[in-house]
Amino acid sequence: MQNGTILQYFHWYYPTDGSLWKKLKAEAEKLAEMGFTAVWLPPACKGNSGTWSVGYDIYDLWDLGEFNQKNSVRTKYGTKQEYLEAIEAAHAAGLQVYVDVVLNHKAGGDKCEVVKVRKVDSEDRTKLISEPFDIEAFTKFTFPGRKGQYSEFVWDYHCFTGVDYDNKTKETAIYTILNDFGDTWEEVIDDEKGNYDYLMYDDIEFRNEAVREELKRWGEWYYKLTGFTGIRLDAVKHMSPAFVNEWVDHMRNLAGEDFFIVGEYWAPGNLPLLLKYIDATGGRMSLFDASLHHNLEAASKQGKDYDLTTIFNDSLVAVKPELAVTVVANHDTQPLQALEAPVDPWFKPLAYALLLLREGGYPCLFYTDLYSAKYTDKGKDGNDYEIYMPKVENIDRLMQARKLFAYGTQRDYLDHANCIGWTREGDDEHPQSGCAVLLCNGDDGNKVMEMGKAHAGKTFVDYLGGQPGKVTLDADGKGNFTVGGGSVAVWTEEG
Numbered sequence: 001m002q003n004g005t006i007l008q009y010f011h012w013y014y015p016t017d018g019s020l021w022k023k024l025k026a027e028a029e030k031l032a033e034m035g036f037t038a039v040w041l042p043p044a045c046k047g048n049s050g051t052w053s054v055g056y057d058i059y060d061l062w063d064l065g066e067f068n069q070k071n072s073v074r075t076k077y078g079t080k081q082e083y084l085e086a087i088e089a090a091h092a093a094g095l096q097v098y099v100d101v102v103l104n105h106k107a108g109g110d111k112c113e114v115v116k117v118r119k120v121d122s123e124d125r126t127k128l129i130s131e132p133f134d135i136e137a138f139t140k141f142t143f144p145g146r147k148g149q150y151s152e153f154v155w156d157y158h159c160f161t162g163v164d165y166d167n168k169t170k171e172t173a174i175y176t177i178l179n180d181f182g183d184t185w186e187e188v189i190d191d192e193k194g195n196y197d198y199l200m201y202d203d204i205e206f207r208n209e210a211v212r213e214e215l216k217r218w219g220e221w222y223y224k225l226t227g228f229t230g231i232r233l234d235a236v237k238h239m240s241p242a243f244v245n246e247w248v249d250h251m252r253n254l255a256g257e258d259f260f261i262v263g264e265y266w267a268p269g270n271l272p273l274l275l276k277y278i279d280a281t282g283g284r285m286s287l288f289d290a291s292l293h294h295n296l297e298a299a300s301k302q303g304k305d306y307d308l309t310t311i312f313n314d315s316l317v318a319v320k321p322e323l324a325v326t327v328v329a330n331h332d333t334q335p336l337q338a339l340e341a342p343v344d345p346w347f348k349p350l351a352y353a354l355l356l357l358r359e360g361g362y363p364c365l366f367y368t369d370l371y372s373a374k375y376t377d378k379g380k381d382g383n384d385y386e387i388y389m390p391k392v393e394n395i396d397r398l399m400q401a402r403k404l405f406a407y408g409t410q411r412d413y414l415d416h417a418n419c420i421g422w423t424r425e426g427d428d429e430h431p432q433s434g435c436a437v438l439l440c441n442g443d444d445g446n447k448v449m450e451m452g453k454a455h456a457g458k459t460f461v462d463y464l465g466g467q468p469g470k471v472t473l474d475a476d477g478k479g480n481f482t483v484g485g486g487s488v489a490v491w492t493e494e495g
Helices: 020-034 080-092 209-226 241-255 271-280 290-305 345-356 367-371 395-404
Strands: 006-008 038-041 058-060 096-101 111-121 124-128 133-140 160-166 171-177 202-204 230-233 260-263 286-288 324-327 362-366 373-378 384-389 410-413 419-424 435-440 445-450 459-462 478-483 488-493
Touching: 006 367, 020 038, 020 080, 020 395, 038 080, 080 096, 080 209, 096 209, 096 260, 111 160, 124 171, 133 160, 133 171, 133 202, 209 241, 230 241, 241 260, 271 286, 271 290, 286 290, 290 324, 290 345, 345 362, 345 395, 345 435, 345 488, 362 367, 362 395, 367 373, 395 488, 410 445, 419 445, 419 478, 435 445, 435 478, 478 488
Parallel strands: 006 038, 006 362, 038 096, 096 230, 230 260, 260 286, 286 324, 324 362
Antiparallel strands: 111 124, 111 133, 111 171, 160 171, 160 202, 373 384, 410 419, 419 435, 435 488, 445 478, 459 488
16 A cells, blocks of 8 residues: 555645636646645635635635635635536545644624623633623625525524624623533633634534534534545644534544544644543544644754754654654744744655655645745734745655655664664565665765665665765665764655
């Protein structure tokens, strides 16, 4: 079986021209040939900002670019028909399709309601700073453009725990709604800000059974319509684990026990919190390894002062590799975004080697690292910045190395602060598989590493082309492999 690799097929600043679904349809076969086995697609549902919506300001789950709502029929990425054709093309190429599902909140309500609320301290949402009072909130969702097609469910303030805007006073604050299901936030795992149930917009009330049933009906409809093979579940950090468990179980009952789900619980450098969430959800889903990403960013910034022997310390992939989806970048960490934490370009080939060529984790490659990107946006200081994110050097070869060579027993040589390596012995299923990987954040390095006696006498060359010469293994299958300073070398059997 081929090693699995996900491609996150979008970034925050992808053009608003409706071209993404058509691009995927045209490129699906090429992506499969490169070694990708799955594509993670952005939220396909209509967002509040119409064709400008990345998809996380979710408005109507049932509108996949089919109805004239929020000033457009299509979404940023295209029409419903183009979306279905893209998924069909991806499946025909042998790619799994993972859809991005946003269930934590809704934005762009169609009508205001008078809602009784209490204002809370934005830095400690458990602290009430007002007595109950009335506001006007955009909590009525009637979806007039859809006219009840697919679902006649109308959302009102009973469907939400909180909002952040009073249309009567034009004040922006955080208000907890007093409704039939409680006057407090729902229980979540993270105690950041006292209780981090509320994230943005109209926060969905999962204690309302009618809401839970509507979201399960929608998930069933979406799955049967598109045939997607996995889900990336947004903002699980801010959602009740009880609801997440119920909804995930519902989807698995439809799609089968092996149906892939990864949750976005972004907690950089906080492995205990990730493990606590895994316990609360009974290991039902994978999580993005925010802890490893934190290490990769630090290594890129510190250069030769970073101790590479610690690169996997406190990472999810080190303790639960079967549930770790590993990333070097994503749409939230790219420059000028909310969780901005970019890995410096010089280190990205090393970082991707750590993800792609080892046996633990399920690696996910970011769109801009394959295609590059240029964009302009305002920074936190209010100034405009032009950003260029280059394609990662040798990313095509690293992908091919994962597809062809990264199999079999792994031997680690994570024993030097500036030069670490490992070998993969290969297996019978993949002819000529096996590789020796070295990476260095300082000066040129070398390391004697063992490939296994099955490789005794074989000659190896650097598949990435950075290291001259050849290495012939001795009778024990050992060789002295080299790597250039600040780079990575992937030694594979000659020919």
